[in-house]
Amino acid sequence: MTYAKKEVFTTDLQEIAAFAKVLAHPARLAILDYIAGQNQCISGDITSEIPLSRTTVSQHLQELKNAGLIHGTVSGTRVFYCLETEKIQALKTRMHDFMEKLAESQTQCTI
Amino acid sequence: MTYAKKEVFTTDLQEIAAFAKVLAHPARLAILDYIAGQNQCISGDITSEIPLSRTTVSQHLQELKNAGLIHGTVSGTRVFYCLETEKIQALKTRMHDFMEKLAESQTQCTI
DNA sequence: AATAAATGTCGTATGTTTGCGACATAAAAC
């Protein structure tokens, strides 16, 4: 009874799925959105923007960082976060291509 | 101590997150891929294609159905599944737009 | 040096997802 059987699928699908998972929580989307909204890198007062505890926001930030979607620069006691736009762009394209391939398939339900 | 605080976020973000969650498992991506690969609607021999138990595949199919990404037509003892291409197209665009907005933000890390 | 501010990590509780065997149902084949 082995759980987490993800490894039986192609790495391509695993990677896309892993990326989708990062986007699968509104808090993380809100964080990305907020960072993008500031025209400068803004520190962890993301925390005051997001209606969750500091701990929880910090965790979500770590996940985004692990996924390579953001990165933080320490400056004194503060940390300045910003988007990794190349990575985001790359994943956007990958996601889009996957969906496109699906949408283009003429899967006609003749029944 | 209320868990599942998703409802504090905008419905827009909640919806995008919910969609991402459906794509967040390689088995579901593999199922979508497989259906798209057949040029006709193919019944649940998706099951023999996916290296998971029939039960588990059935569950993933239900999730995809609930999300409106596929739909099944009963014919005798068999069920023919096919993609809801309009829905897929719509979500593809929505996802893409969100990512685009992020990627375009000139979040310059000056530090 | 002592205190305050900003942030991160640990442990833990709760909730959700994944996976499967066993059972249920319903149409088809015999």
Added chain:
DNA sequence: GTTTTATGTCGCAAACATACGACATTTATT
């Protein structure tokens, strides 16, 4: 009408995700 085939649902166990308070650390202020 009984058996076979295809599929779905139930209940459970393991794993994973989410959320937070308490503690730790590190730099700034006094």
